[in-house]
Amino acid sequence: MKADVLGLLLALTGLFHAGSHGQEDAGLPCSDKTVEDVVHLVLLLHNKDLSEGGQLALYQILEASKAQNDSGDVISVRFTGRETDCPAGGDKVWDQCDYLQDPAKVAYRPPCLGCPINIDIHSEDIKEPLSYSLLKANIMHNHPHFFILNTIYQATRQVIAGFRYQLKFDMQKSNCTKSDFKEVTEECHPDQEAPSFINCNSTVDVAPWRLELPETHVQCAPGPIQVSPLSFMFKRPPGCKAMPTPWKVFQPVFRGPPPPPSNKTEIGLGAAEPSG
Template sequence: MMRSRLGLCVLGLLCLHSSVFGQDAAQDPTGVLIFCDDPSVERAAHSAVSKFNEGMSTGHNLALFQILSARKSENGADSVYSLRFTSRKSDCLAGSNKPWTDCDYLPHGRKEPFTCNATVYMTETEADTRQVDCRFENVIIPERASCLGCPQDIDENSEDLKVPISASISKYNTISNSTHLFSLNRVGYATRQVLAGFRFKLSFDMKKTVCAKAEHNDLSELCGHDEENLEFANCNSTVDLAPWRLEAPLAEVQCEAGSMPPTVLKRRPPGWSPLRNLEYNNPAITPSPSNPTAPPPPKAAKAKEESSEEDTKASKPSASPDAANNNPFHCPSKPWKPFNPISSAGPMKDPTEATPAVDGGFKDTDLIGA
């Protein structure tokens, strides 16, 4: 009888224990859900993105896109925020002193945002990100494994672009049907790849100058933009360059009328000119006596802006900017900034894609024995 009563008591205690701890297990141990658009949550997310960018050494820094969920718990005097958010590549290069909040989203390349998780300890005045991870899926993370021989983004204001941009513009002026010379207006994006030499992929636009081809063989400091009769041309080019071989750069350009979309324009620094300090005379871009007026190159497909949309796989937002408020906790939050991706044909495709070698240019096989 005693054993039976003892067994019933143990069974009762086990049931009570299961009931109490079952309730606790049903609750998330990382805290209670809070609003995604709460100012404290936004401050925690900003701290997490900044912390992640501190570890970036190459490529582009990330910028916050949306906050997907947020939980809050207490740990002594600190409030602990557990966040899940998405981010996108910004147009600010890693290692720069420019804060990501002053950057815009990179309009080309990957369109889906990256999913990130973070734990941030916060007081009323400070935010301390203890852990932040972003899922890059198949994207190589430079600080963990560098990609030798892959195209690398370079700053659009880099002095290294003077020669390849000058070669591209000279090639265009040689083969175009325009009566006037064109000169650089703005640079969109640029990448550099190390093969047997350097391969540059560029996106830029130009303005018509006051210099007529009948009177000027090439651009000079006198060839200012014709502001009274504006005419633009935007181009994508691939330039192979090996300065140590004392060879002229080889440029392949595809151009069309009109300026570049505003989302990819970046202003060149004051005083920067591709006409200065040139070390090469490029015979490869001089028209031959038998064919002084070469036909224009095939036009690239016109870049078109896609409608701003959010990734349905990650955050599944609504098309309406205010639709996020239908969620009890306003999750996901509104995008930090509108994202307007661009897609185009030709060299403006993803810069990480391989580019066929031009005739007489560098090839991947040149690396053998180099």
């Protein structure tokens, strides 16, 4: 498979139930879970039939729609794929592979309006959603100690009726107990004697013009976040003390040149618990 098929267009009509007399198609967001599941299945089937070259991986979901007929739903998805470094017939699934690089070509990737986009994890944009995520995680986590930020692994932003932020991070148990402290303060630092971690995914909907607290949803599981050795993240340096504002409990550490100093303007969280 040559490099010039990096922009190969795959067209799919996924029929969950066969039937006729379909109604008019209704557009689906590119990030819809059903759309992603259909694309995943099509690529699995496509790569299973390959006998040479590299597997294809998703590059861009262009459009998706859903129609209904007498038997059920008809999902149609149009997307592009790129060749990866995973050989045909290998053990890896396409989403575990990396794109083949072609330095002679730079492919144009048209934007998918309404899709989540990755944002820099040291961006000022994630200060507010991160703060509410840490606060909500501590409220939900039934543990006698406060947990403080350990690492941020990933952040995305999506345009909805406002902005939707999705964050992936982990937290470490601190020395501060909830019975002795009302909130995380500068006295709170990681408990090195009995370390304990939780890893979390949060979704925070922000609409500043509504003058309302962001709607925050957090799901956490035991243990630190699992990342590859080449991952790029924010991490608390050892011995760094926690500050009252959750954003300030860590300083950025990168595998590469450090970013410029961030603006340390504090965020007022208020006394109310975020909804969600």
